[in-house]
Amino acid sequence: MPSLKEVKTKITGVKKTSQITKAMNMVAAAKLRGAQEKMEAFRPYTSKFNDAMSNLSGGANSDAFPLMENRDVKKVELVVITSDRGLCGSYNANIVKRVEKMVAGYEAEGKEVSLVCVGKKGFQLLRKTGKVRKNYNDIMANFQMFNAREIATDLAEKFLAGESDKVEIVFGEFKSVAVQSPVAVPFLPVQPVESDGEDEKKLSGDYIYEPSSEEIMDTLQPLYLNVIIYHAMLEVGASEHAARMTAMDNATNACKDIVSNLTVIYNKARQAAVTNELMDIVGGAEALK
Template identity: 45%
Template sequence: MANLKEVKSRISSVTSTQQITKAMKMVAAAKLRRAQDRIIQMRPYASKLATILSNVSSGVEDDLAGIYSVEREVNNVLIVVITSDKGLCGAFNSNAIKAGLTLIKEKYQAQKDNVHILPIGRKANEYFTKRGYNVISDYSDLFSHLSFEEVRAAAEFAMNGFKSGDFDRIELVYNEFKNIATQILRKEQFLPIEKIETSEEESATAIDYIYEPSKEVILEELIPKSLKVQFYKALLESNASEHGARMTAMDKATENAGELLKELRLTYNRTRQAAITKEILEIVGGAEALASE
């Protein structure tokens, strides 16, 4: 059985850890509130923009739909893996990385040597760099100053790479925010734009827009904007998911520290009681020995 000094030292250590996890939970909760507000405000805009794009582009010729819809033989692939810059958020980062690896294995094993990784978040950058993947780390620190202007540069890099033929397909891997305790892993094709099949009834009920100056000009402006918004939305989803995952992980760590403290205090009391009993027995034994003399 451990002595009193060792148990007391462990109690002090666990108490300090519990205070840290409580503080980290509170910080994550404050950051989550802001991140959640941003993604909730972004979702209706992104959804409406996607709906307008779908209505405008439905029924147009392939050449009018633009370079972003061109299907090519897949030789070079860019996979954008979005994680966080820090740990202590449960399986948040490892799940996103595993999803990226699974995507390569199941879908692009034949093009494995020509798969490029665009990591966003320090954890993804460190993982894929250490393992010798073709990593483009120019935009790995976007979460340190997350804004549409910064994210737009990364989106334009991917879009320009597709336009120039450097990449034949671009995929996004990220965690979608559902609630504090739940994050949904998403693997989405970013480019080329997947064509949406519409039924005759849907085509008949589609909104008839008046185009000014022309449908071609509208599509040239709308498609790139929609792609950048989609890219930005993925980062906002991941950012909110990260804080939710960290808040949950720190809450669980705080609870576990509380359970450990209960056990340690029980051990401390038992050890102390045993020590007191031993001292009493020694005193009684000594008194009896003196009396027998």
């Protein structure tokens, strides 16, 4: 049985750890509110952009737009968006597992796969594969639209140059504070956005665009790519704080359980020490008789 001093030192250390995890939980909760508000405010913009692209691209000739070119897929590029910081449970690990599963599936089909990592944690976990073409570190803490534009421009240039035939984005989608699921979203080639049946019923007649729909598509397509990347980054930003808040809450509860167990051990050790002292006293008294 450990000594009283050892157990007491452990209890003090676990209590200090509990204070740290509780503080990190509060910080994550405060950051989550801001990130969630930003994400929810951007979702209507993304939805309207999808509606516009749906109406424009529905009858467009894909051969006229290089970014909509469907060709035989031999090279696939996956954009992996994770956080820059850890201590958020299995959030980043789940995204990487999804990527590894997709890579194995594509390679089994004979396709060549390359990776673009956005976020330090994804790069740290995937660089051992040797498939990382480019990585963007230290931008997820305070990303802006120009970061999304830089990433989208690089991906589009590689697609137009024939260095990739298909591009997908893999990230953790924010569903609730308790649930953040990894998803894969098609990025290139740009596909016509399909409308729901209810939306089709609301549309009546054709729209006349000025300038032509082709000219508008030329302008909207790059912006559309920026919006997709930025929306994914917003989802990851909110998901990261939610996952960290949950992880720190679990860690705080675990610390309380450890302190409780150590307290029992401490009491047993103290009782054993008291018992030994009493036995020594009684033994000494008996020896004097």
